[in-house]
Amino acid sequence: MDRRGSYISSQLTVINDKLQLLYDEIGISEDERNTRERNLYSAVSHALEHQVEEVTAEKENLFKSCQDLREQLLTMMAALQDVQDISLSCQAGGDLEIKPPLMTAFETLSNKHQELKGLYSQRYQKAHELFDSLRMLSTAIEGPDIDSNSFLSLSPDTLSLTDTNLAALEAEVARLSEEYKHRVRIVQEDANQIVTLWAQLGTSQHNIDRNILAYYKDRPEMLGLTNAHLEKLSAKKNSLQDEKESRLSRLSATKAAVQYLWAKLSEDEAAIKAFDRANRGIALHVIEAYEQENARLNEKKRDHMQIFIEDARHTLHRLWDNLYFSEDEMLEFTPAWTDIFTDASLAAHESEIARLEQLLQERKPTLALIGAYRELQQDIVELEQSQQDASRLMSRGPGRRDPSRLLREEQMRKRIAKRKPKLINDLMTALRKWEKENGRPFMVNGERFLDILHEEEAAAKVRIIILLYTEWLTILIKLNLVIEIAKNSCTPNSGFRISLGVYCKANCR
Structure with missing residues (x-):
């Protein structure tokens, strides 16, 4: 028997001896004494059992506390698995096994729990805040382009709180924050335009959305940031913009007609200015006034x-x-040559003007080439006339001679020689293409311009041949004259030699 058992046994023996002595002194019968002893033993046994139960409960509570700490530690270690020291202590349970003595196990677990609690609480709080932000942003934005379902299905209790996961969560929150700000800007811009368009269009009070007026400046997010809200706001803006463009078009056409009539009918200038001042903008009453x-x-x-x-x-x-119309083409429009001044006649004139403007637009590239060709032909004529003027080389005295004239003629000759072949080629190509597409000749002043072009080019070649022949003949004549003068140069006549020198200087190159 151990010490604690021996002590209890001796105490019970002492107490029993005292009771027996007391029973003897009292004179209690044997049966009564047996009854009292059984009651005493029963009370002692009950007290001991109650104590055992209390201690057993204490043990179970302590074991449960150890289990709770162990579960929390395992949860925290799983959440903080990227922390190297924690991962090592978790291998095969490590020193997290619960074994007697339980107080020592509880103390060990408590110490480890305290070590992890700070870091875990910090990360848990951060994750909790990030999840709150994520849910708030997702709810505000909610759209098919917001792909945060993988995060929203988790929580700080189920997410591994590693730096990698927290960084991914932060990145998603940052992405949604940018999307949130972007949508706020879109809403504010659209709302600003809507308010501006209301003002420009003179929209009545009962057609104005009071919410937009209340929030568009300082709290645009209150107008809604979901796709549905954005589409609704954009549709309203586009509708107002279309209305503005429609009114501008309507007003522009009417205003141009009015201004044209004011000028033609010589309306009073003061009345025109007063009308213009009283009718500014694009409100319906302004358009109706015009x-x-x-x-x-x-x-x-x-x-x-x-x-x-x-x-x-x-x-x-x-x-x-x-359009280079011939007289016959002009006479085809008979209303222009009559003395009939009616609405029908004016309408016919306006219709013909519209047709000719369309025709001018269609022929514009070809007409531009024809204009350039005619300018070039004029330059050629001017150059030929300048070259045939012999006095340009013999002018004397200040203000009469132009020293740069020959240089300008040479520059013009080079420019014509460079530009003419390309211009003629482009013009012929354009004329042939037009005639092929339209099935009729391109007429200029009643003649087919391709024929005119061929005739002018042929005439130009003839002029060049004649010019070359003339210059060649002139050179021969001058050469013969110089030879004759040279034969007579032996005559001792100084006056004749002076005249010969002047003539050669003036006529020989």
Whole structure:
């Protein structure tokens, strides 16, 4: 028997002896004494069992606390698996096994728990804040382009709190933050444009969204940042922009017609300025005012129809000149040659002007080449006339001689020689292409321009041959004259020699 058992046994013996003595002195019967002894033994046994139960519960509680600490430690170590020292202590359970004595195990586990708690709490709090931000941003933005489901299905309790995972979570929050800011900017820009368009269009109060006015400056995010919100706001902006463009087009056409009629009908300048000041912008009442003014001027126009028809005829003549129309082509439009001044006549003139402007636009590239060719031909004529002027070399006295004239002639000759072949080739190519596409000759002043071009080129070649022949003949004549003079140079006549010197200087090159 160990010391603790011997002590209890001796104590029980002492107590029993005292009780027996007391029982003897009292004179308690044997049966009563047996009953009291059984009650005593039962109480002692119950007290001992109660103590055993309490200690057993204490042991179980301590074991449960150890288990809880161990579970928390394993959770923290799993979450902090990128920390090298922790990973090493976790191998095969390490010193995390729960074995007697339990107080020592509890103390060991508590110490390890305290070591990890700081780092784990720091990372856990950071992850918690990041998840809160992620959910807030995802809820605010929510759209098919927001791919955060893989993170939103987790939590700080289920996510491994490694630096890598936290960095990925931070990156996702940063990405959504940028998307959030981007959408805020889009909403604010669209809302600003909407408010501006409302002002420009003169939108009535009951057609203005009060929420946009309340939040567009300082809290645009309150207007919503989801795809649906953005699309709705963009659609409103586009609708207003389309309305603005429609009104601008409508007003521009009406305003141009009114200004044209003001000028033609010599309206009062002060009245025009007053009308213009009173009707600024693109509100509906401004457009309606211009349309009413246009209607009034058109009524007045009917009383002065001749002015407008004469103006249209001037435009027709300008277009005929630009298109190189022949007289027969001009006479084809008979309304231009009658004394009829009606709405129908003006409409016919305007229709013909529109047709000719379209024709001018279609022929513009070819007409530009024809214009360049004619300018080049004029330069050639001017050069030939300049070369045939013999006095340009013999002018004397200040203000009469032009020393740079020969240089300019040479520069012009080189420019013509360089430009002419390419211009003629481009022009012929353009004319042939036009005739092929339209199935008719390209006419200039009633003649097919390709034929004119061929004739002018042929005439130019003939002129060159004649010019070369003339220059060659002139040189022969001058040479013969010089020979004759040289034969008579032996005559002792100083006056004759002086005359010969002057002649050679003036005529021989």
